[in-house]
Each structure stands twice: as C-alpha cells, then as structure tokens.
Amino acid sequence: MARMDAVSKQTAAKIEKLAEAVMRTVKGGNNPFVEIPIRSLANVRWSEKKRLVELGNQRQKRYFFNVSMAKKFMQTFLVSDACKELVESGKTTSIRDLYYVTKHTIGDTKQNTFEEQDESDPIIEDLEVALDSLREELHLFASRKGSMVGPITIRDSGDTIDLRRMGSGGWAVPSIVEENIIQFVRHEAKYILLIEKDAVWTRFNEDKFWKRERCIILQGGGQPPRGVRRLVQRLHSELKLPVYVLVDNDPWGFYIYSVMKQGSINLAYESMRMAVPDARFVGLSSFDKQKYKLPDNVAIKMDDGDNARAKQMLAYPWFKHAKWQREIAEMVSSGMKYELEALSRRGISFITEEYLPKKLKDRDWLE
C-alpha cells in the first residue's frame, strides 16, 4: 500500500465506514442497506442563500434483500471496493476503466455485474453523494480538455511548474486537480479569466494579455470539463481571486457561464465544490453590437433551438435580475447571436487590447 495523503486517507475511511455500517446491520440480523441521497430533479433546488443549485434532503435506502435493489446494492459495493483500492494504491483511473475493472461474469451464470458503462456511471454518482466525496477524491477522472497560463507557480504531482513560462501551448489541465495533486505555490495574479474557446485563449496568450493584466487565463474547449471548473473554483476560493467568464453571445455561452456560476441540475450534488456564485460575465453582451460597433454581417441568426434555450433561461432563478432579463430579452427579440470572433472584424487583437480592458475598466459585466 502506497503512503496516503490526508485527502486519500479521509476518503478511504469514508468508504470503510460505509461498509462497516452494512456489516453491523448484517451481524444484527437485519436487512443491510446503504442510504443514498436522491439525485432526481424533484430533489434539486435553488438555494437563494448560497446562490447555488443544490441537492435537497430526500434520501433513499437501498436494501440488499430486495429483488429490485439487490443488484444495485451489489454494484455499489463492487464500485466502492474498486475505488478503495485505487485510493489506497495512489492510482487514478477513468470511469470507463472502472467499468471494465468491475465487470465480471457472476459464477456460472451468464449474468454480468455490469452490462454497460451506463450501469456503472450512476453507481459512481451514488457513491459520490453517499460519501460526500467528489469522484476525483475517489480517484476517478473524467475526460480532460483545457489549458492554463498566468503569473502563478503550481506544484503538480511533485513537479514545480512556472505557468509564466509555458510558451504557446500552456499547461494542460488534468482532470483531477484536488489539493493532494495540485498545490498553488506563489502568484501575482489579480484575477482569473475563463475563456470559452481555445482559439480565443490562444489570442490572449499570444498577446501576453495575462502578463500585462496580471491574470490567470484558462480555457476548457467549450463547456469546461470538471478539472477546469474545479480548478477555477479552487483558485477563486483559496487565492481569493475574482473570476471573469468570457463566452459567446449565444444561449450556449450563457449556459456555460451559468454552470460555472451556479452549478448544473444534473450535478447539483457537486455545486458546492464546482461552482463560483461570484463569477462575472464579461462575455459578449447582446448590447455590445452597438457599444463595440459590430457590422450587421457578423450577426448569426438564432435557430429554433437557440430561441427555446434562451426562453428557458429567462426562467432560471439566477437569471431573475433585471439586468439579465434585459440581456436575454434583447437576444430573443433581435433573433441574433454573436461569436467572440466577430470582434476580430475590428482587428484580431481588438478583443485583448480594447474590448476586455474597457469592459473591466467600466465594470461593464453581468453577475
């Protein structure tokens, strides 16, 4: 067994506790169960106080001696056992891998423990909520995307990395960025800028915007993957740095901002550790067409999907503020959307030299 760090010890202890409770019940002659918070929409709510999408208090008991629950009960322990092994060995793996690792044919039957990954994935989510551990703490990683540079030195798995000297490529953000793996050593950053598109990030890096403005720039290739979201949240909460989100002027861009800020309904149980309620929107606003003199021919017509999505967002409690209502209403009534790249019509460095500096100076953001 590898020597475990504090986080891993805690996670392993939680898994043990879960198993011990079951064993005690069995010894007491009772039907063993695991208690799991319910992850359905009915148990998701918007917390006005925390400004987060979060899970409610409803819980479900999963019994072993119950025809409809027995298989899931067994699966829960297969997965938790595999995770405990991962945690104790100091290794991490993908949820796809975990599916293969835990897939067995049961005895002489033709029954498999799991038929497809869509059976093991929800069990992982169950375990995350039951243990109140992120899957990253269970040593499971998701797919990785994204890169980061800026005036900060980090430690990653024992290597000290100066993100001021990462050339055009940047440091590739891994999926697991928990504090046992990534530590922040020192920095001179004033804020964090999360950029939706890799192409726009490349512009900001090439123009050394991060150096001039003293900020950390990250991109997650569209909707940021878990690693990028969690890292932004850690940088924000541990280094007390404000977060600005730069996205397209379209419902998808607004949605990316929304997930970064409030969390998502699907992953409500993780909002506490993934979301940044104070995040500010510096993405292209529906009113920027006038403000930044964009010609008509760079507008893109919204399609039916865009319109439906935008109208949905009008109803989100966290978009209830008059400024956001006005913003979304303008998008819907104009029927037009704009990509960040449209700003290049004013020059390819317009976005780094004029657009964003002006937005920040005028405090012209949405919250």
Add this chain to the structure above:
Amino acid sequence: MARMDAVSKQTAAKIEKLAEAVMRTVKGGNNPFVEIPIRSLANVRWSEKKRLVELGNQRQKRYFFNVSMAKKFMQTFLVSDACKELVESGKTTSIRDLYYVTKHTIGDTKQNTFEEQDESDPIIEDLEVALDSLREELHLFASRKGSMVGPITIRDSGDTIDLRRMGSGGWAVPSIVEENIIQFVRHEAKYILLIEKDAVWTRFNEDKFWKRERCIILQGGGQPPRGVRRLVQRLHSELKLPVYVLVDNDPWGFYIYSVMKQGSINLAYESMRMAVPDARFVGLSSFDKQKYKLPDNVAIKMDDGDNARAKQMLAYPWFKHAKWQREIAEMVSSGMKYELEALSRRGISFITEEYLPKKLKDRDWLE
C-alpha cells in the same frame, strides 16, 4: 512590422510572388489568373515509393475575368492578403477568425465577400496548395487538443520547457508547432508513443512509463489534431525517433493509425509534412484477445458502420500487406472490437507494465 523569422519571411515572399505574377499579367493586358492544384479525389493518389497519400499533378487556372471564377479569385486575394498581414505582424489566428476578418459587405451592394465560413475554408486550402505552405505557415491555427510529456526539453515561443517536470497535466500541445515556434533543445528519448485516448495517456503518465522506458508520450484526444500530428512528424524526422501508435481495436482506431501513417485523402496535399510512413501499430490487435487472455465479456459487438468501415480498409493499398489483411479479416469475422481499457480487466496498470513492454520486446507490431 515585427521582425520576421526565416520561415515567416519565406511565406510572406511566396504570397508576394503570387500577387506579383497576377499584376504582371494585368499589366501585360491579359486575363489574370492563379494556378491551383486540384484537390478532388480524382487528383489524389497513393505513392508506393513514398508510402503516402499525395496530390497528383492536375492544376486549375482560376481567372479573374470569368463569371464563375471571379468571386473565388477575389476571395483568394482577400485571404492571401489577410495571411500576409498575419505573417508580417507575427500573429496567428483561427480559421474562424479569418472568416470574420475577411468578411465585408461589398460597396453599396448586399453582397458579402464571404457568406459563411464554408466559403473561406476551401480558399485557405487552395492557398496552402498554391503556395506549398502549411496553413500553420500562413499563421492559421486549428482547434487544439492533446498533451505531451517525456524526457525532452523544448523551446516554445522563447520559453524553455522541461517536459520531464510537467506533473499530471503535461504540456498542452498548441496547434502551430512549426520550427519558428517550437524547437527541440535536448532529449534522451528512444521513441515516441502516440496514444489515442487521454485516459490511457493519463495511465501512462501516472505510472511514469515515459521515464522508465525513456519515451515521449503524446495524446490527441481521439483523432489527433493537426498540431499533434505535425509534432509527431517533426520529432520523428528531426530526432530520428521511431513512432508507435497505441489505439483501440476497432475500425476507428485503425483509421487513426492510418491517417498518422499515410495521411488522409482530404488533406493529401499535406501528407508530406503530416504523415509518418514508418509509424508502427502497437494498438490492440484482433489477436490480442487470446494473447493477453481477455475475458469474453469485455468484447463489444461491431455495428453496421464498423463492419462497413473495416471492409473499406481491407481495400486501402497501405493495408494490403498480408499481416494487415489477416488483422482486419479477423476483426470482421469475429464481429467483435476491443477498447484499450479492456486490458484493465487484468489490472489497471497491466497495459503499462505488461502489455506494451511485451509488445515492444517481442517486436509484435504491425507496419
């Protein structure tokens, strides 16, 4: 004008030459034209000698005074002018950005120079073949994916980066990796390992396979983007390192290998600088099920698309070798495919500790 490096000077000179030839024709009272190699399938061929998919010799003249060609002629010069500006200013940008930069409404008409990006993209490809310059040399980048670590120190845009100390994340591979941006400083690598999946790459990095085996490991998140392919090609040709490709046992994995090795039909004009004919396939073979004792339940049934794709590949000239025919025939007749992750059934580090070391030791690869 920024001071230009040698590569950029050469590219700018090529663009000028193209324009000057046109001007000469105009002054001579003739109908100006640009001559562009034809990129259609009919002009793509397999070169047995170079072992590459390459463009043939057919060329097309695009005239200015020709109703059907005038718009494209104008577009060609708009794009080449924008590229010249990029090259001279030392900036790079995305092809999406270039579309916006060159999109204008013509005079008082309602005509735009470009309506959609699908009009400007082919013009870029025309220009690449006409100038014999990669789009990266025209300072245009594609979307970026992928990461790299290994016993090598590189310089990227003036920063010296030690890829032996990149933690769990790695260096994010940029889209443009031409020698004016990326240089190889020193290395102790014995070979290059290109891994299809980011999750598998993470396993190899975590297990420090690259340190133990002295190799450079790269991943491109599925089908590698241009930056990763070009970088592998440069590492191979400049450092004389063999290239091994680790992909799934499915038609898609074979296709990824095929593109890395021979180039693709769509981008035949770039094979010379993107493909590595000597690349070796160490991906999961259709016969590895037996060799590595994989249980039946990790096999995945091929669907109709898989079968059609596999049969197409049987006809590729570069898969004509008996070993490849046998390989693909076995896949088709078994009707089963296997992911690399299936090896985790034998333990999550089986792939780094047993599978690949044995393959390399036994020289059990396909070429």
